Amino acid sequence: MSVQSVERALDVLEALAEHGGEAGLSEIAARTGLPYGTIHRLLQTLLARGYVRQESDRRYALGGGLVRLGEVAESMVGVWAQPYLSKMVELSGETANLAVLEGDFVVYVAQAASPRRLRMFAEVGRRVLPHSTAVGKVLLAGRTAEDAATVFGRTGMPRRTPNTIVDTDAMLTELALVRERGYAMDLGEEELGVHCLAVPVHDGGRVVAAMSVSGPAERIDALDRDELAEGMRKIAHAFGAELSPAAGGA
Structure with a gap:
């Protein structure tokens, strides 16, 4: 049985990977089909764990935790x-x-x-x-x-x-x-x-x-x-x- 929040977090990471390791919210949304609010919450958790980092231009990139x-x-x-x-x-x-x-x-x-x-x-x-x-x-x-x-x-x-x-x-x-x-x-x-x-x-x-x-x-x-x-x-x-x-x- 899948856990929806885990699947969505993985979808976000895969979206970043498919965009060369870096993407904006709109690109992640287009790839995953998830609402902006959901993506933002997932990114905050991934940021806290070091699996994602936020760049100076507010884009997101895969983090060193990976x-x-x-x-x-x-x-x-x-x-x-x-x-x-x-x-x-x-x-x-x-x-x-x-x-x-x-x-x-x-x-x-x-x-x-x-x-x-x-x-x-x-x-x-x-x-x-x-x-x-x-x-x-x-x-x-x-x-x-x-x-x-x-x-x-x-x-x-x-x-x-x-x-x-x-x-x-x-x-x-x-x-x-x-x-x-x-x-x-x-x-x-x-x-x-x-x-x-x-x-x-x-x-x-x-x-x-x-x-x-x-x-x-x-x-x-x-x-x-x-x-x-x-x-x-x-x-x-x-x-x-x-x-x-x-x-x-x-």
């Missing part, structure tokens, strides 16, 4: 992901990774290593810009083109290799292709000689993480890309189902 919860949750997600990452290793023969978007950066939170002697590693905890990685493309493809362009405007698009896409319009076209086909590729854009294929993890209707396999370019290119992506999507879907609110209430 950081501690997020750190614990992130570590648990990494644990829960291991069986699914292991399945991706079995499917591809290559190293599998789980990554999330923290602010404007991609962070690798879990990994299952390939059994091959020559294999790729992305250190858990490593932070990279999203434009040069398959996982970053998947995560930004889960947002609107306007949101993605805003991220690129803040971070810039430095050239990591000769293959890196460094033009915003070209990247937005790439993200549209990712949405259409359901997976992203990094063809030596972050590191020469390394190719990567990534698929989204959905929690309900949102893209909350990305799962990928990476390896030497010649081995990744030898795989059937569409067949690999389809198998990876099935694994990512099963993982997303475990993370979804419906699963938690089962």
Whole structure:
């Protein structure tokens, strides 16, 4: 049985998250459908607990109290992901990774290593810009083109290799292709000689993480890309189902 006040407080936090971590009352109301008075009361409680802060322009932003919860949750997600990452290793023969978007950066939170002697590693905890990685493309493809362009405007698009896409319009076209086909590729854009294929993890209707396999370019290119992506999507879907609110209430 749900508790209405808890559900509404979570709706407010999710509305802030979907607006990039900061929103005004009107934006929260539009997202949640709640009356202004109800939103204001919920925000006062969240402010008192440190889960929300109020900015000088009277807009509201996610607060530092969520950081501690997020750190614990992130570590648990990494644990829960291991069986699914292991399945991706079995499917591809290559190293599998789980990554999330923290602010404007991609962070690798879990990994299952390939059994091959020559294999790729992305250190858990490593932070990279999203434009040069398959996982970053998947995560930004889960947002609107306007949101993605805003991220690129803040971070810039430095050239990591000769293959890196460094033009915003070209990247937005790439993200549209990712949405259409359901997976992203990094063809030596972050590191020469390394190719990567990534698929989204959905929690309900949102893209909350990305799962990928990476390896030497010649081995990744030898795989059937569409067949690999389809198998990876099935694994990512099963993982997303475990993370979804419906699963938690089962």
